[in-house]
Amino acid sequence: MNNNTSPMKQVAWMPLVIATMLIIGVLCPPQALAQLPARFYWKTLSGANAVPLVVEVLNSNTNPFDSAHTVTPGADVDATLALVGYARTFSLFDRATMAALIVPMGHISGDVTVAGRSFSQSANGFGDPMLEFDINLIGPPAQKNIPDVIRYEPGFSVDLLADLAFPIGKYDSGKPLNIGQNRWYGRVGLPIVWQLGPWVPGRRTTLELLPAIWFFGDNDNYVGQNMETDPLFQLDVHVTRDLTEHLWGAVDASWYYGGKATINGVAGKRLDNFGMGITLGYQINDNINLTVGYKTTLDDKGADDLKMDCFMVTLVYGWHPLLEGSKRLKSSEK
Template sequence: MITANNTMAGHATRQSTGIVNLLLGPVLVAGILSAGNANAGVGDGPRAYQLAPVGTEVVTVIGVRQNSNYNLDGSPTSPAARVEVTAMAFQYTRVIDVGGNAAGLFAVLPFAGADGTLLNGARQPSSEGLGDVIVGGVVGLIGSPALNPKEFGAYKPGFGFGIVGKLALPTGEYDSSKAINIGTNRWSLQLGTALSWQFGDSMRPGEVTSLELTPMVSIYGDNEDPNGGNVLEQDPLYGLEMHVTHDFNRMFWGAFDAVYSAGGATTLDGVAASDDVEVIGVGFTIGATLPRGTNLEFSYGETIKDDLDSYDDAIYRIKIKQVF
């Protein structure tokens, strides 16, 4: 199990006939995917850490539309506030050999626009621009041999285990006079493990069914120039992501997605907000493997349990991937 998030490889003459997934962490746009994406039932996404041939390169374009009660930095808003986000991200991933195991290195460049609305209908100033750049990697430790395309096509999958790390840098647009920002004005680090059970005779499209579990913890630096205060701190956010995937045929596959998140309470100038969360989200994903290494994927997710308020968070995500 390894590589990166949600990209299926094309033909064997290009890279392989198997599935390549490119890592897109839950910190896509200043936290929209750390709190919102995970809480709304999408998370990193199905087949996010599957084996891929060494040398594979993938460029991915991601579009996201989300309606939630989470700020872009991953902290919960007032129960009376709603945040609407439209985001686009560009991601590059390369699979390399690390000590005989496959590993995926990646970078994500996000852009977004966000608007907020209070329960009384009062709109907050909008924000748009560059989000926080994300860099990271995933290294397979068990069931993730470094294979060339020919070896990959004949590989029989099974149990896989790997480690994941993602660092979000405070590069995004930020204005402390605004309650809603694209940038977070702080760093965040996500660490986790990726476990998968692959059922099938090979990794070729049309032959894969999988069960995937991904426990994660997100650790946040301090924002020393927050809106309405001097220092914003946030406790770690813990999460567990689960996906059950199945190939319907050589072109189409689908997945049931579920996520659980807990923790993440914030403190502003030493005053605890008591806004830690416990959230359960569910969703589904439909993917299509097209000729010449092009792949499409659509995901929808929503919350079914959220301690913050009675709103149903929802997210729509589209990915277009090109394998080289």
């Protein structure tokens, strides 16, 4: 009989589990289809850090850098968009909390007609940086140590989310297509993660919802005009499922309602659009997570309908000092 020559061997693999939890779904772009990818609001160990790199290639009839998605009939816009950011998890009042800063950048070009004037233009540079704050309201307490991580299961979790973008991105008032938006805007939402079945890597299934409302300040110099935008209601829905311990997939859907833009008193059409997509995620190693996805609008034949399709690749690097130190010690043993 094997008499457990080393009881500690039984826990030797555990840092891997923790690392897996660390880097799943931390940070992705809020702009594309105004939809975050699935598993974005999963919780991890307090004190974890993440740096995302997101690259999107889009085609649409709206400016993808603009979360209001104001449709310009007949527009044909191509964009290559990248985001980098930094996120940190921490415990606030014993609740899982995340704060993040995201900076968009990229290139945009296209043909747009605004107030009878046609523009064929391009723009590039840095966009409006966005601060994000998310705190869990309903669900397990913050994971303040590794035993908390080991015992964590989301069950039915509800967060309070607040985003605020600062209008300091590159903006040219003579052009309708810009990287920066020349106005304050932000969002309040209630991200929901609903665990369906066991919380075991390889078998996790979730239903995730994000009802949110975007608020927009006025752009007082939109090609020389004033643009007001009504609040936009957004509902994201994801059904996610592990395919293996390190590979997962999601079916994504979004619905937008509202966001009517009024330019110099002339009201546009409010959005009432539906989009769908799929996402695949893969954990490359203890620190790096990769997702690829495609999203597109549906029922978008009308001239005023939002049209957008987007390929997205995200690479997120996550770390925690505890795990990095453990790895250094382990590697020095070899």
